[in-house]
Amino acid sequence: MRGPQRIVCLTEEPTETLYALGEQARIVGISGFTVRPPRARKEKPKVSAFTSAKIGEILKLSPDFVxxxxxxxxxxxxxxxxxxxxxxxxxxxSVAGIIDYVRRLGALVGASDRANHYADELQRGLDDIAAASARLPRRPKVYFEEWDEPRITGIQWVAELVRLAGGDDIFPERASESLAKNRILANDEDILARAPDIVFGSWCGKKFQPGKVAARPGWQDMPAVRDGELHEIKSPIILQPGPAALTEGVREIAAIIHAWAQRPG
Structure with a gap:
């Protein structure tokens, strides 16, 4: 077995990818936020959060790669x-970056063939969604909210998946900002002026509250609020730059957008 033998994964996407490649035996520690695949939480010790980690506990695991x-x-x-x-x-x-990440991680653990096959499979799934979305009779304007106080709009791969699924992210100029602090919206005026048809909320581990969103001052006349198009996309399937976003995450987004597009305008 080539490559590192004792891997600690500080976030979910390497864990999910290694399990998908059948290389989970290499994993000796995971993030406490890991939910995919569910068996990982039962099988592997949890040694980190996102911004902190139990350095001593990690060292006890004698990892050769983190x-x-x-x-x-x-x-x-x-x-x-x-x-x-x-x-x-x-x-x-980016979406392309996630696909490439799968290939690179596979190469690091000596599973290039399986990783390339898996990456190709992920890309085919995206291509199928893009083809179906291209046939929609209309495209909604979409506001994706990554956090509520302050308002933070979606990161690049999220905006790309929204477009691929048939919608138009209303803050494309902010999506390219990798740091969350650069995607903070100073006030709601820009959101209201861009009049989104659909609002997706994924509050990074906190439950999205459509009622609270609808009650924001000035939001009552927004098309998304008026039409009841306030939807939660759970953060583990969209805010991790890994396979979940390219499968379950984008499929949920596409289902909502496609249903909206088929309604009478």
């Missing part, structure tokens, strides 16, 4: 590197 995601985990990575641990922090933010 996988994390983004600048937000830079401090965790630094602490582990200082202890002589090899760390890979991926920083992909």
């Amino acid at each position: 996988i994390g995601f983004s600048d937000i985990q830079a401090d965790i990575a630094q602490a582990l590197i200082k202890q002589g641990i090899e760390v890979w922090i991926s920083n992909h933010r």
